[in-house]
Amino acid sequence: MxxxxxxxxxxxxxxxxxxxxxxxxxxxxxxxxxxxxxxxxxxxxxxxxxxxxxxxxxxxxxxxxxxxxxxxxxxxxxxxxxxxxxxxxxxxxxxxxxxxxxxxxxxxxxxxxxxxxxxxxxxxDLDHIKKHSRWQQLAKEWDKKQRNNHLLLRGSELEAAEQWFTTNAEIEPKPTQLQREYIDAGRKARTRGQRRLLAGVSVALGASVILGGVAFGQYLRAERLRMLALTGQIISHSKTAEALFTSGQGFEAQLEALKAGHKLQTANWTRQDSQLNATVITALHHSLAWGRERNQLEGHTDRVWDVSYSPDGEWIATASNDQTVKLWRPDGTLVRTLTGHTEQVRTVSFAPDGQTLASGSLDGTVNLWNQEGTVIKTIAAHDNAVNRVRFSPDGELLATASDDQTVKLWQPDGTLVGTLEGDQGQVYGVSFSPDGETLATASWDGMVKVWTLEGEELLTLTGHDAGVTGVSFSPDGKTMASSSADNTIKLWSQDGTLITTLTGHENLINGVIWSPDGQTLASSSDDQTVKLWRLDVETLHATSLQQTLTGHQGAVYGMSFSPDGQMLASASLDKTVKLWQLGERQLVDTLKGHQDAVNSVRFSPQGNYLASASSDNTVKLWQSDGKELAKLQENSDRVYDVNFSPDGETIVTVGDDKLLRLWNQEGKLLKTLPGEENLEDRHRDRINRVSFSPDGETIATASEDATVKLWNRDGTLLKTLNEHSSGVNDISFSPDGEMIASVSDDNTVIWDKTGTVLSSWQPHEEPIKAVSFSPDGETIATASEDKTVKLWNKDGVLLQTLEGHDNPVYAVAFSADGQTIASGSLDGQITLWQRDGTPIVTLKGHQDEIRGLSFHPDKQLLASASLDNSIILWNLEDVNQTVLDNLLVRNCDWVGDYLKTNPNLTDRDRALCN
Incomplete structure (x- = not known):
């Protein structure tokens, strides 16, 4: 072998x-x-x-x-x-x-x-691996032969196995349950032998004492093994949660995080393990912060083609390849299954009054059902598959789109009103305009057509390079969206003018729908995703891809928004319908507006504004709730930093052009430093960071030219500091304004406010990228490419080393109360630490390097800037180690409907939140 x-x-x-x-x-x-x-x-x-x-x-x-x-x-x-x-x-x-x-x-x-x-x-770990394999084989043989005691380990071999089990509990591959039982059976057999021996050579009392000691020792050993095993389970659930989330299975990840949290909650002795606590809290926070999937409807035995919310939001209808329509409650309760079609059911749609449901099938028929599941009417609609059924806004007409290249209009009693002929391919999409006066159709011939209800063709929209799979009017009727097998979405004006083309899906797009408020567009694709596009309601151009919803294990077909726009249902080849929560997240808010890397982010001293600097040559001002207020566009090059004056009235920006610019809060340029008459005073290379002194009278700049410059607010250069030998990466004033800390690839320097060197030392083995004073001025934090953050006193004495990052650390910041430290690294992850170096949680969400961190002066809020072009606002109320119970409650609230209604859960998983 x-x-x-x-x-x-x-x-x-x-x-x-x-x-x-x-x-x-x-x-x-x-x-x-x-x-x-x-x-x-x-x-x-x-x-x-x-x-x-x-x-x-x-x-x-x-x-x-x-x-x-x-x-x-x-x-x-x-x-x-x-x-x-x-x-x-x-x-x-x-x-x-x-x-x-x-x-x-x-x-x-x-x-x-x-x-x-x-x-x-x-x-x-080859020795560990070989022992693992050997004892697994022996354990299997023992189990195969009815656990014969003659096959148990004995003597030195049992002792070796016990030592291996105890010391290797966390080394992969971890001991199996069978190995545990095998070694434990050997231990018990040894104990029984010891007891028999002692009984033969000792008096009853002596034997009792000795056996009591042995039993107690065995108990301690068993308890230690139990603790190790439970710790291993907690770590395993947490890591599995992270892996599942990374692979797009957010709902499953949340359940694994809950399992880790509940085990941690019951193991009181683990509360002293700060790293274990941080690992579990990270998994719980990650799932709650970024999860969108709220429930999963499972009951169909084949692919689900379509899904529709009722107008009052009280029902969800689904259509499947299994020839059935199912009616569900929004909490996932399956109410009834509608049977009657003889082939797969392709489409479902509620009438505007919610009292009637229409379903179309591959058998060419359309069934009209009442809410009790009784067929009101069967319409022999087409000689080929019915791909889409839609009611007019007033409910007086029903449109059916078919593989026979036609769309037919029907009265609800089954009377044929008219046939729209002219498409040269199967018709997959149909949509009434909001006023009910026109109809749009999408065909596999690559065309979108607009018709009158009398069958007159008004417009033919060309531009797709492959078949068109769906079409949808916006709620105001001014725009149409079409989806195609060419992997694009196109937006069209009322007169048929192409407005814009959206790209991002990796495969055929099956459909597109508008949210009720018309500000979001959802698209579903064979690439197993749903994408949400945020639109500028004034220009109708997409400003950004808002989010990609991942989790389906097959192509995604039909979609439906809930009437309030807070939920989206998606139907898939994987036989499920997923319900996605689209309202604002409770723990994070992502600000997307920059078109390139965001290099810095700062809260104003009063906390009412947020400023961000980007390589797209702009600085943006935001309200602290994430609403964009203004864009500063006078910069001609990349902007690397932005900062506020202590009174919050002035904003300073620096970057590639080696100049300082001062702005007011409305975004008006006030002054450029140095002025034209003193350009020889400017830095010789880009400016990396800028900081106001606490009194607002001095501005310090850190440059790639290896210097620090101190400027008077009126533009006068006060002094150039030349202690560094390589580019200066960051600079920070002490809270009392008496000291300045600067860091570079070479060392850390502490200056007094006039620019005199107070101390200089090399705190890290690799370049230092960021520095920050604590609010009380007693501690200095430095972040380095050596993957650590170090805490120092003002004299350069090392107080603490924060270790835990797996990548270089590029940003560090203290909270307003000085009790929390945030550090951000190359991998886009942010770690929060207690002041004593205890890890609290790792915040995951950015897709690239962290460039800036800023705590809100009053609220439990952290802003982070990243090379992924985004800013994330993190609500930190639920991410410290004292609120494990709260995180568990909120996660349980999120998955409560799923645990209650999903038919495929084990009893153990269903009881997760009991």
Whole structure:
């Protein structure tokens, strides 16, 4: 039997051959399933191997055999090494693989470097891996033979297994449940033997004392193992939650986070483990902050084509390939199943009064149902599939779109009113204008047509490069949106003029609908996502992609907004309907307005404004609630920093053009420093950071030219400070204005307010990127590329090192009360720390490097700026270690309907929030 088992998908055979050959040259003992045998013939090989290598690719994700082999290896507690051959279209990757470190062997990767990494991984903890495999095999044999005591470990081998179990509880692969039971059975057998021996050589009292001591020792050992096991479970649930969230399965991630939180809540002794607490709180916060999925309707046995909210929001109807229509309550309760169609049901739509439901089928019929589920009328509508049914705004007409290239108009009693003919392909979309006077159709011939109700063709809209799958009038009737197999959405004016084209989906778009207020457009696609587009209601141009909703495991077809616009339902190939919460998040608000990296963000001293500086050459002013107020556009180059004067009346900006600009709160330029007559005083390279003195009279600038300059507010250069030998990355005044701290790639320097050096030291092993004084002026925080934050007193004595980031740290800030420190890193993550260095939580949401952090002066609010072009406002009321219970309650409130109504939950999961 081989030591290494390799699992792969047959289309990847050529790609893995080079890796297989290289491993053979290293004399690695490998077994690979070249014959593609089923699991029943490979179980023994997986059992014998101490390591299982899984080659990840889109083919492998879809392979039933690969999935079975992976899950069998997981069940047996094998060490798993995922190798990525291609990282495109890896949606649906198994959560166990998602949480592990991947080795990349893509065509763009250096093969030799990747192979060295693979060898290093294979050799890591090899002794642990081999022991794990050996004791798993012995435990399985013991279990297979009715747990025969003669097969238990004894003597030194049992002691070795106990030591291994105790000291390796957190090393991957972790001990399995069967191994635990096997070692525990050996321990109990040993105890029984000890008891028999003691009974033969001791008096009853002596035996009792000794046995009591043994029993107590066994109890302590068992208790220690129990604690280790529970800790492992908490960590596992937390990591699984993060992996699921990363892979787009937010709802499942939230349930895993809840499991971690509840276990932590019951294990009182873990409250002393600050890192464990932070890990769980991070998972709970991440799910609550960024999750949009509120519920999942499961009950159909085949793909769900369409979904529709009733006008009063009290019902949800779904249409499926399983030939049924289902009626649900918004909480996910399945009320009734409507049967009657003889083929798959493609579409459903409620009448405006909510009393009638229309459904269209592949069998060419349309059924009209009442809310009790009784068929009122069956219309033999078309000779081919009915793809879409829609009621007119007054409910007097019903439009049906079909594969027979026509749209028909009907009275609700089944009387045919008219037929719209002219499309040259299957008609997939139909939409009445809000006034009910016109009708738009979308056809596979690539056309959008607008008709009168009498069948007169008013407009033909061309521009899509493939079939058009959907069309929708905006609520005010001024705009139409169309979706297409060319992966685009187009917006059209009333007269047929193309306004704009939206791109972003990776595959065919199945439909597009407007929110009730007309400010959001939702699109569904074969790429398994729903995208929300935020529109400028004045220009009707999309200002940004608001959000991408991920979680479906198959193409997304129909969608429906709730009447209040707070919920969106989406129907999918994966047999489910997901309900998404679209209202404002409680814990985060994302500000998207910049077109390039956001380099800095600052709250005004009074907390009523927020300013952001960007590489798009602008500074934006926002209200503290995230509403954009003004844009400062006089800058000719990238802007790296923005700051407020202490009274909040003046704003200073600096950047690539080496100048300082002063503005008022309305965005009017007041002054440029230095003036034209003193340009020789300006920096010789870009200015990275700027800061006002507490009295507002002095401005300090830190530049890439290795200098700090002090300016009078009127524009006079007071002094140039030349202590640094490389670019100065950040600068900070002490709260009393008596000192200035500056940091660069070389060192940290403390100056007095006149520019005299007070002290200088090298606090980190790598370049220092940020510095901040605590509000009381007693502590200085520095952030470095060495992945740490260090806290110092004013004399340069190290007080604390904050370790936990996995990447260089580029931003650091103190809260207004000085009790919390925020640090942001290259990977887009922000860690909050207590003043004593205890980690509180990691805030995850940015997709790129953190460039700036700013706490609100009064509220529990943190603003972060990132290279991902966004600013995030974080509500911190629920992210300290004293509110685990509150986070659990809020997460439970979020998933409450799902736990109550979903039919596929286990009893244990359903009771998660009891």
């Amino acid at each position: 081989a030591e290494i088992f390799i699992s792969y998908s047959s289309p990847d055979k050529d790609a893995i051959q080079r890796i297989y050959d290289a491993l053979n040259r290293e004399k690695k003992d490998i077994w690979i399933n070249w014959e593609e045998n089923p699991l029943t013939q490979t179980e023994t090989e997986i059992e014998a191997a101490h390591t299982c290598i899984f080659f990840i690719s889109p083919h492998a994700i879809q392979s039933e055999r690969c999935t079975q082999e992976l899950e069998y290896a997981i069940q047996r507690g094998k060490r798993i090494i995922p190798i990525v051959l291609r990282d495109d279209q890896l949606k649906g990757v198994h959560p166990e693989l998602a949480r592990l470190n991947w080795v990349f062997f893509r065509q763009t990767d250096d093969f030799n470097g990747a192979f060295e990494s693979l060898l290093k991984t294979l050799d890591t």
